[in-house]
Amino acid sequence: MATYESLITIKGSVGDLVFYNLNGKNVVRKKSGFNKNAFKKSPSYEKVRQNSSEFGHCSKTGKLIRQVLSAYIKESEDPLLYQKFAKLMTEIKDLDIVSEKGKRTVKNGIATERGNLLLKQFQFGKKPNLENEAAVSLALWDNTLHLGKNDQGDEIIITSIKIDFEQYVTENFEEKFFLQQQTDITFQKHFTDDDLVLYFAAVKSNGKILKMGFV
Numbered sequence: 001m002a003t004y005e006s007l008i009t010i011k012g013s014v015g016d017l018v019f020y021n022l023n024g025k026n027v028v029r030k031k032s033g034f035n036k037n038a039f040k041k042s043p044s045y046e047k048v049r050q051n052s053s054e055f056g057h058c059s060k061t062g063k064l065i066r067q068v069l070s071a072y073i074k075e076s077e078d079p080l081l082y083q084k085f086a087k088l089m090t091e092i093k094d095l096d097i098v099s100e101k102g103k104r105t106v107k108n109g110i111a112t113e114r115g116n117l118l119l120k121q122f123q124f125g126k127k128p129n130l131e132n133e134a135a136v137s138l139a140l141w142d143n144t145l146h147l148g149k150n151d152q153g154d155e156i157i158i159t160s161i162k163i164d165f166e167q168y169v170t171e172n173f174e175e176k177f178f179l180q181q182q183t184d185i186t187f188q189k190h191f192t193d194d195d196l197v198l199y200f201a202a203v204k205s206n207g208k209i210l211k212m213g214f215v
Contacts, residue, residue, distance in 0.1 A: 050102030058089040060168050061106045065198070068161050068172045072202055075209050076125030088122050107165050107196050119198070119214045129213030136199045136215055138189070145185045145201065145215065153179050153203035153210055161198040162191045179203075 009026060010019040019028050062085050066073060073081055089106055092115045096108035109115040120131045133148040145158060155178050162171045173190045191197050202212035 053102050054093060054104055055090075058093050058106060059086065061163070061165070062086050062089040064163060064168060064170050065161065068159065068170055069200060072124060072200075072209070072212055076127055076212075078125035081125065085122070088118060092118055105165060107163070110196065110198075122213060124212055127209060127213075128211045130201055130203070130211055130215050131213065133211070134201055134215040138193065140189075142186050142189045143199075145187060145199075147183050147185065149183075153205050155179055155204045156185065157202045157204070158185070158187050159200040159202075160187075160190050161200065162195050163198070165196070 092109035
């Protein structure tokens with residue numbers, strides 16, 4: 001980019017140069033080598049197209065989940081959580097070995113043992129997760145959250161999140177239970193076994209979150 005002085009003010013393109021005004025100065029630069037049509041069709045941009053497609057998918061998926069959990073994310077008090085969660089979505093997507101590159105999905109990544117583990121290990125700010133303290137088992141009519149020894153919380157909130165990866169929409173249900181040293185909590189089964197459903201739990205004491213995470 002360079003500035004120029006002339007008796008005539010030029011705006012627009014001349015050959016491979018672009019003329020415009022920036023903050024009161026006449027500026028000229030060479031046209032970008034980027035071509036939208038080439039980006040869509042040229043083999044040389046194939047890898048870029050693949051990365052762009054998967055990045056967009058991960059961003060949309062992460063945003064959907066964060067919107068459902070916005071109240072909990074706020075309490076995590078982690079200003080970098082957005083970036084950390086975006087990284088998590090990418091790591092999970094990379095575990096999809098059934099789709100070709102450019103079409104890998106978070107859905108297929110979560111279906112793997114490693115992907116499910118990464119989700120459970122994710123920590124919301126400084127709040128401990130429930131990776132080693134809670135697990136969900138599915139039955140025909142309801143689900144059960146199995147808890148380890150709990151000697152702190154007095155209530156637990158369970159959120160069931162169904163994700164539609166084609167329309168990028170979610171459905172979710174939240175249920176609250178008071179804890180009285182029980183280790184098994186039965187909660188409603190809102191979706192079918194064919195749906196991808198994430199389960200999130202938050203343990204509270206006197207209204208304050210002690211632990212939270214995917215289970």
